[in-house]
Amino acid sequence: MNMTLFPDVVVNGETIPSAAVAAEAQNHTAPKDKPGIAWRKAAQALTIRALLLQEAQARGLDPDPEELAPGRVETEDEALIRALLDEAVNIAPVTDDAVHCEWAKNPERYRSAPLWDVSHILCACDPRDDEERTAAEARAAALLARLHGDAKDFAAAARESDCGSKASAGHLGQLGPNDTVPEFEAALRTLPEGGMTPAPVLSRHGWHIIRLNAIAPGQVLPYDTVRPKIAQALEKAAWARASREFVETLAKSAQITGASLAPI
Structure with a gap:
């Protein structure tokens, strides 16, 4: 990929060099004939990371890395982002009515393994x-x-x-x-x-x-059996939506060049 075709990314005055974007692009998929897509995905990911770290620092948060798995500990940046999202992203508890409504859309979806x-x-x-x-x-x-x-x-x-x-x-x-x-x-x-x-x-x-x-074929499972799984999925989806909205709020008040947070 010719990095000269792509500018550095600047987020609120903080420069993310094109070399860093190129390295991050290796983690993103794109058609072989469209390397620019991987670049844009990488630029977007690093922009979001910069916005979150800047906000965490502005709030005076301190990193407290946690062990994610044996031999795998969070970096300080990962710990800061987690702490920020824990503080800033709040979702309402998933109600029994919401879980039952989701299940009732199609109980056939919830089966034991074939x-x-x-x-x-x-x-x-x-x-x-x-x-x-x-x-x-x-x-x-x-x-x-x-x-x-x-x-x-x-x-x-x-x-x-x-x-x-x-x-x-x-x-x-x-x-x-x-x-x-x-x-x-x-x-x-x-x-x-x-x-x-x-x-x-x-x-x-x-x-x-x-x-x-x-x-x-797998058998349709009783509602009481699948209820915890549905509740967990709804909570995860709600948290993802709230996180995206939080990032969008940060982006609206930020000065960003060289990257876009629009869907790719």
């Missing part, structure tokens, strides 16, 4: 090795061409799998969400009961041919 009865054939490879990946894909495609979708054919072909499940005809048993790698689960979710992936699926382990033997 269970999938799954079999697969693995042609193992290191996906980072081009030659190995190509050879394994060709092998998987050849195996797939021999199958007709029925369980008997699948079980026979599974004897050639590189997974230990080949001893049980490729059967992996019952799986739930997050029990497999994301690529495998994403493909699994597209299959009808008794269906098989039309092409091999690549994961970190290699190429998979996946068969969904059966599915047990």
